[in-house]
Amino acid sequence: METRDVLSQRRSVHYFDSSKEISEEQIRELFDLVKLAPSGYNLQPWEFILVRDPENKKKLRKCAFNQHHVEESSTSVIVCGNMDPTKYAEKNFNDWVKHGYFSEIDVEKTMAQLNKLKEDENFCKMWTMRSTCLAAMQLMIAAEDMGIGTCPMEGFNPEMTAKEFGIPKDVLPIMIIAMGYESKAALPRNYRRPFEEIVHFEKF
Amino acid sequence: METRDVLSQRRSVHYFDSSKEISEEQIRELFDLVKLAPSGYNLQPWEFILVRDPENKKKLRKCAFNQHHVEESSTSVIVCGNMDPTKYAEKNFNDWVKHGYFSEIDVEKTMAQLNKLKEDENFCKMWTMRSTCLAAMQLMIAAEDMGIGTCPMEGFNPEMTAKEFGIPKDVLPIMIIAMGYESKAALPRNYRRPFEEIVHFEKF
Numbered sequence: 001m002e003t004r005d006v007l008s009q010r011r012s013v014h015y016f017d018s019s020k021e022i023s024e025e026q027i028r029e030l031f032d033l034v035k036l037a038p039s040g041y042n043l044q045p046w047e048f049i050l051v052r053d054p055e056n057k058k059k060l061r062k063c064a065f066n067q068h069h070v071e072e073s074s075t076s077v078i079v080c081g082n083m084d085p086t087k088y089a090e091k092n093f094n095d096w097v098k099h100g101y102f103s104e105i106d107v108e109k110t111m112a113q114l115n116k117l118k119e120d121e122n123f124c125k126m127w128t129m130r131s132t133c134l135a136a137m138q139l140m141i142a143a144e145d146m147g148i149g150t151c152p153m154e155g156f157n158p159e160m161t162a163k164e165f166g167i168p169k170d171v172l173p174i175m176i177i178a179m180g181y182e183s184k185a186a187l188p189r190n191y192r193r194p195f196e197e198i199v200h201f202e203k204f
Numbered sequence: 205m206e207t208r209d210v211l212s213q214r215r216s217v218h219y220f221d222s223s224k225e226i227s228e229e230q231i232r233e234l235f236d237l238v239k240l241a242p243s244g245y246n247l248q249p250w251e252f253i254l255v256r257d258p259e260n261k262k263k264l265r266k267c268a269f270n271q272h273h274v275e276e277s278s279t280s281v282i283v284c285g286n287m288d289p290t291k292y293a294e295k296n297f298n299d300w301v302k303h304g305y306f307s308e309i310d311v312e313k314t315m316a317q318l319n320k321l322k323e324d325e326n327f328c329k330m331w332t333m334r335s336t337c338l339a340a341m342q343l344m345i346a347a348e349d350m351g352i353g354t355c356p357m358e359g360f361n362p363e364m365t366a367k368e369f370g371i372p373k374d375v376l377p378i379m380i381i382a383m384g385y386e387s388k389a390a391l392p393r394n395y396r397r398p399f400e401e402i403v404h405f406e407k408f
Binding site: 051 | 232349391
């Protein structure tokens, strides 16, 4: 589908047809596109927990203040961000050295920086959210293109979600994205802040 | 362009042809797509400062630890998030009442909640980042589709940037996105964490 159409037509889906499943092949296709999202230093801190089992979706619905579409969707994704910036750094930097982006000295310096930043929890939360949310949007756009509807949700209890789904301490649950096939067309598009309000030329 | 192609071909551009400008018409077209990004409660906290003037780009380059592409790009966008969740709430909720999504009582309750959340600065930072970064990815994908290259950057001094570009206290500079026409093709795509590592079925 044309990108312009996907971007302008995508709406958040609140009513899913629970009888229509997303296949494992579709999941593979989808996340093979998601993984190409950009990230700071290419550190790719994202982690996606795919909740497809009916019992687990019930549990997740409880964590999400009983929002029905969590359970009615085919797959609800817990979008998480790894808060350790060093976690996947080595593999990436080795690749950078191979491609000539980075020297061995750059690797050493950057690893030292990341190890220092790692100590600042608030920094790490912001850091991981930034890149992980880019991947979350890539996910919703790729899904729309495949005919799969999505609904991002920020209303959920992160502690309860972490406990129920075995999410370790250094991984931050950031949002839930319900995915599946729409059962009822969305209402007209809601208010959008106009161009003139969101775009500031040269100064705020 | 096909969405799949845009998502899989997009690369961060580090070398821009400074002689090729993005027109005001293109800017309009681009941000008319960006504004359609989803956001929590449809609160659309994003604010974009478009730096196009050569002197201002020089200033922004200084704020961004001298990264050359900030100055060489046609337009560098300071992507900011408004940290006040009540800021654009009223217009949106009025629209929701009109569409039947919300009752007057829902508006009152939600406004009270948002007014409470507003007091928690750390919460508000995370809240605004979440939605604003979705819009940032929408921007990069829409730009790619228009043949415009982008490079997201998290390395910059937010305090200095706020001072130079008149960004008020309750608005958080989140990232810079340099935009323009590529002058030198990107090197081969870097390492990506594989599907099996980023996707966790049912549990982390």
